[in-house]
Amino acid sequence: MMLPDYVVESPLWGTLYAAGVMAAALTIAAVIQLVFVAVVRNRRRANPDGLDVDMLQTVKGPAVLFAVIMGLFLAYLTLAQITHPAFEVIHGREAWAKNVWLIIIIIEFSYLGSHLIQTMMTWYLHNVAAKTATDLDDKLIPPLRRLAPLIVYSITSLLVLDVVGIAITPMLAGLGIGGIAIALAVQPTLSNFFAGTYLISEGELNEGDYIELDKGPAGFVVEVGWRSTKIRNRINNLVIIPNSKMVDTIVTNTFSPTPAMNVVITCGVSYESDLEQVESVVQRISDDIVEEFEFTVTGSEPFFAFRAFGDSNIDFIVSITCTSRAGSFIVGSELIKRIHKRFREEGIEINYPVRKLIAAESNGSGHDNLLEQAIIENEQSSQATR
Structure with a gap:
């Protein structure tokens, strides 16, 4: 940033110039605040449930903060160029200031990106997913909404490390090996998760359906989750079945295609x-x-x-x-x-088998009496109903 000679050589003019830069930044921040408030008010009046209203509300704070940060950074660069001995303490630190400014900007934009993603998902969940015929998106959005900030801030951490001069290539390689080890350790959990994704996306099981598992339990579906499916059996007990078992067995849904x-x-x-x-x-x-x-x-x-x-x-x-x-x-x-x-x-007859028990006593040889039972099934025509 090039400054006039009288600003560089004079501590008074340099300080006033830096103060002017900061004042301009604060003015811009105030204008941004007022503009966003006015636009949000008008958009909310026109479309109270619009996505743009929520997006503008999310962007407003970071936009104002960005103007203030830019003002501070430019004011610092102004003071760093003053040649007066009183400002020697900050001379030669421009590169350090740029790194700090870059780190702050990365963190701010990461915060903004994370909140924009969550805002869009929340809006979709309340205004779109609630009106769809299936509940796939109702169950898919919440875990994605929790996962999105984790991914964004992980990338942010790597970018910050790169700015401060720490090599991230070995870390990425280590994360790859560590990821494989973690994946092997949580293989059952991942298996259930992907099985749950399959069950939810298929939409064949819904809450209230009566299902029967081949050589397994039967009952009414209470919840189809990401890790397990919960059913309530005939004696009102809650049975939790891992989703991996659900996709590997034969499931009979007595409510599909209709409850009849x-x-x-x-x-x-x-x-x-x-x-x-x-x-x-x-x-x-x-x-x-x-x-x-x-x-x-x-x-x-x-x-x-x-x-x-x-x-x-x-x-x-x-x-x-x-x-x-x-x-x-x-x-x-x-x-x-x-x-x-x-x-x-x-007078219509229903025949049924009759069983006769014939008992024979032992021959009295000193042992306890033994009973030899022979079951003779004799199909006799007996009148069960008349």
């Missing part, structure tokens, strides 16, 4: 039964249940079919579409009760 599900009842009638009568009776019972119960899907047709020739019965199935899994238990129970009652009234 079929309740299927299997039964059988004796070979002497009139099959036309059996079908008619069961069909009337099913139709009545569909009309009477709110847990059945309105307009759905019950399904009836004879299935196979069994050992003692002709097997059949009957199916009714229910609105939910909970409703299917109620409908299934009522269907069994009505079929049993109506078969008794109609």
